[in-house]
Amino acid sequence: MNFIINTSSMIPIYEQIVDQIKVCIRDGKLKENDILPSVRTLSKELKISALTVKKAYDSLESEGFVITVHGKGTYIAATNKELLLEEQKKELEKDLDLAIQKGRRYGIHDDDIRELFELILEG
Amino acid sequence: MNFIINTSSMIPIYEQIVDQIKVCIRDGKLKENDILPSVRTLSKELKISALTVKKAYDSLESEGFVITVHGKGTYIAATNKELLLEEQKKELEKDLDLAIQKGRRYGIHDDDIRELFELILEG
Amino acid sequence: MNFIINTSSMIPIYEQIVDQIKVCIRDGKLKENDILPSVRTLSKELKISALTVKKAYDSLESEGFVITVHGKGTYIAATNKELLLEEQKKELEKDLDLAIQKGRRYGIHDDDIRELFELILEG
Amino acid sequence: MNFIINTSSMIPIYEQIVDQIKVCIRDGKLKENDILPSVRTLSKELKISALTVKKAYDSLESEGFVITVHGKGTYIAATNKELLLEEQKKELEKDLDLAIQKGRRYGIHDDDIRELFELILEG
DNA sequence: GTGGTCTAGACCACT
DNA sequence: GTGGTCTAGACCACG
Numbered sequence: 001m002n003f004i005i006n007t008s009s010m011i012p013i014y015e016q017i018v019d020q021i022k023v024c025i026r027d028g029k030l031k032e033n034d035i036l037p038s039v040r041t042l043s044k045e046l047k048i049s050a051l052t053v054k055k056a057y058d059s060l061e062s063e064g065f066v067i068t069v070h071g072k073g074t075y076i077a078a079t080n081k082e083l084l085l086e087e088q089k090k091e092l093e094k095d096l097d098l099a100i101q102k103g104r105r106y107g108i109h110d111d112d113i114r115e116l117f118e119l120i121l122e123g
Numbered sequence: 124m125n126f127i128i129n130t131s132s133m134i135p136i137y138e139q140i141v142d143q144i145k146v147c148i149r150d151g152k153l154k155e156n157d158i159l160p161s162v163r164t165l166s167k168e169l170k171i172s173a174l175t176v177k178k179a180y181d182s183l184e185s186e187g188f189v190i191t192v193h194g195k196g197t198y199i200a201a202t203n204k205e206l207l208l209e210e211q212k213k214e215l216e217k218d219l220d221l222a223i224q225k226g227r228r229y230g231i232h233d234d235d236i237r238e239l240f241e242l243i244l245e246g
Numbered sequence: 247m248n249f250i251i252n253t254s255s256m257i258p259i260y261e262q263i264v265d266q267i268k269v270c271i272r273d274g275k276l277k278e279n280d281i282l283p284s285v286r287t288l289s290k291e292l293k294i295s296a297l298t299v300k301k302a303y304d305s306l307e308s309e310g311f312v313i314t315v316h317g318k319g320t321y322i323a324a325t326n327k328e329l330l331l332e333e334q335k336k337e338l339e340k341d342l343d344l345a346i347q348k349g350r351r352y353g354i355h356d357d358d359i360r361e362l363f364e365l366i367l368e369g
Numbered sequence: 370m371n372f373i374i375n376t377s378s379m380i381p382i383y384e385q386i387v388d389q390i391k392v393c394i395r396d397g398k399l400k401e402n403d404i405l406p407s408v409r410t411l412s413k414e415l416k417i418s419a420l421t422v423k424k425a426y427d428s429l430e431s432e433g434f435v436i437t438v439h440g441k442g443t444y445i446a447a448t449n450k451e452l453l454l455e456e457q458k459k460e461l462e463k464d465l466d467l468a469i470q471k472g473r474r475y476g477i478h479d480d481d482i483r484e485l486f487e488l489i490l491e492g
Numbered sequence: 493g494t495g496g497t498c499t500a501g502a503c504c505a506c507t
Numbered sequence: 508g509t510g511g512t513c514t515a516g517a518c519c520a521c522g
Contacts, residue, residue: 012497026230038509049499054510062308071506071509088229089239095222096236097243098133102218105142106211107150110244113219116212117240120220121233135521172522258512269474284494295514300495317494317521334475335485341471342482343489344379345464351385352457353392356490359465362458363486366466367479381506418507 001037005046013048017056025065025076026084036066036074128169136171140179148188148199149207159189159197247276247283251292259294263302271311271322272330282312282320374415382417386425394434394445395453405435405443 003020005013024030036042039057043050057074060066065084068074103113126143128136147153159165162180166173180197183189188207191197226236249266251259270276282288285303289296303320306312311330314320349359372389374382393399405411408426412419426443429435434453437443472482 007498014497023228023230040509049501051500052498055497057510068510069506070511073509085229085231089231089235092222092226092229092231092236093239093243095225096219096240099215099218099222100240100243101134102142103215105139105146106215107146108212108215112212113215114240114244116216117219117223117237120216120223121237137521175522178522253513260512265474269476272476286494295516297515298513301512303495314495315521316496319494331477335477335481338468338472338475338477338482339485339489341468342465342486345461345468346486346489347380348388348464349461351388351392352461353396354458354461358458359461360486360490362462363465363469363483366462366469367483383506421507424506 003042003046005048007048013046013052014056014059017042017053018059021056021060022065022084022088025079026081026088030076032076032078034076036076038073126165126169128171130171136175137179137182140165140169140176141182144179144183145188145207145211148202149204149211151204153199155199155201157199159199161196249288249292251294253294259292259298260302260305263288263292263299264305267302267306268311268330268334271325272327272334276322278322278324280322282322284319372411372415374417376417382421383425383428386411386415386422387428390425390429391434391453391457394448395450395457397450399445401445401447403445405445407442 001024003017005016007013009016011019021030021036030036036057037045039050039053043053046053057066057068061068061074065077065079066074067077100113103116104110126140128139130136132139144153144159153159159180160168162173162176166176169176180189180191184191184197188200188202189197190200223236226239227233247270249263251262253259255262257265267276267282276282282303283291285296285299289299292299303312303314307314307320311323311325312320313323346359349362350356372386374385376382378385390399390405399405405426406414408419408422412422415422426435426437430437430443434446434448435443436446469482472485473479
């Protein structure tokens, strides 16, 4: 469990944690019943507030990815990997959509946007 | 000067204004020394806060696209249109790149990313 | 909007707020597009931390009861009152179930539990 | 002495132990001066932490149901069984009352609450 | 003005 | 030790 936190990024710290844990789950690095680092441990490790880690874990729990047991710890739940993939695709869809919208707002033609996209994807 | 504002969009209102003015400059609808609508006029027209319009104009000024003269108004500055287009493309490129990176981090295949992209572009 | 907060109760403050807002929604005291008191206003009014109010609003948002607009405020969402009623019934069911379980653990006969229940309900 | 522990229940483990010992006392399965299993023995038997068993015994001692003798063990104290039953009924009454109050706060009719109650009791 | 995030520390309940 | 809640105050982004 090595987390990389960028405190100066626009992405909230707790969301960065959430994202990385989701990726670990999808990649099989975290399996059902695995225990996550304790809130305090992780907060010390990442040199951030315990509340920030807690918020990340709460978010994961409300989405059903982990189960928190009072006094024991936070465990990876039985996850439907397909569901997770769908969710991640939705997120990607949102990002792509926003980018395309921006391009159009800039008056850039769809063909030019596509060309740019292919250039990045293949480059 | 017809602006279209979507208050329920994810994109901040001031950014929508900035974007549309940039497009007008690039397309030649706004030329050097043209005067922009006053902050108050535009805020009434778009039914938004004057502070929001002010923020848009400030942003444009800090990027060098307009010049505000105290007590007179806000004027279009001398700009290199080609440079502006390049800049906008760079911005779009950055957004697309970030989206693609996120997709790959999520382990989504390039073909699936492309498929998603085309779906959004054509949908 | 009068909230009653019991800081010495076992029920978390943020949950007390959530409950009372849900009741207001169900009773029609809060309708779609009504705005909730701002996080800071309510925190001052109830003499509690702004974060506690925020947590309550976040919880309501994740359940779909309110919609938060950055820089503007928190609004009542279009709610499915029937769904809300179902949810509340589930909560009541859980509480009754726990009480019955406790009675049985204590070796109290179902008939005695029922008698007690009727006594309270009618008294 | 056969205890049934449900670690995934909402009820704290130590409370489950306390409850079951109280029932044994009331039913006469445990009488004055009977010795309880040692903290270590019970913790191994139930596969739970010794601290949890200790907490249960402490709780019983503070309520006057058992007496712990250092270096010897934990013994059942002289208790008034009728008083114990009354106490347990009071506790149950409180829980049922709270549930009914919550139901009414939610605007659920008494008839519906009763129906729900019967459903759970009989189901 | 509004919400969004984060901190550093506190106290409590459960194991 | 663990998680659960709360505080008082900070800084940022949006309107």
